[in-house]
Amino acid sequence: MQDWGFSLLELLIAICISAILTTIGIAHWKEQQRRNELADTTKQLAYFLYEVQIKASSRNENYIIHQFTSPWCIAITHNEKPTLCSAGILYFMKPDNSVEISELTNNKTAFILGRRNMAQTISFQLKNKIGTSRVLISLIGRIRFCAENSYITGLPPC
Numbered sequence: 001m002q003d004w005g006f007s008l009l010e011l012l013i014a015i016c017i018s019a020i021l022t023t024i025g026i027a028h029w030k031e032q033q034r035r036n037e038l039a040d041t042t043k044q045l046a047y048f049l050y051e052v053q054i055k056a057s058s059r060n061e062n063y064i065i066h067q068f069t070s071p072w073c074i075a076i077t078h079n080e081k082p083t084l085c086s087a088g089i090l091y092f093m094k095p096d097n098s099v100e101i102s103e104l105t106n107n108k109t110a111f112i113l114g115r116r117n118m119a120q121t122i123s124f125q126l127k128n129k130i131g132t133s134r135v136l137i138s139l140i141g142r143i144r145f146c147a148e149n150s151y152i153t154g155l156p157p158c
Contacts, residue, residue: 056114117141
């Protein structure tokens, strides 16, 4: 009569192979999760700035963009920098992920002008362990975003 079971050696080999594949899969999953965090945060910031631009244009008001560093957030006001980020007219808080803001052009404030959809040229740089992305606002108020040094799904290269 034949034995239809597995030997101990066959079972150990199968467990080792599945442990190796699981380890590789978890590493790639974490990397993909960080890529998605960077892409989502970049798009959210760009859409927030687009919302500010629409509000400035529809109300014909000028807004000032202020950056706070820890925890990072972007506040929008009519005049001087508020003491709290949430004290602004609109504000964008850092999502609960690994993305950090590393650069707002050369200064910590910038302008979006309601008249004719104009803006001061602004560049936000966002980064995490996977790479960096950039949100750009041109002089004529065009808002764009791109990935700088790595391929990130959903973000065109800079």
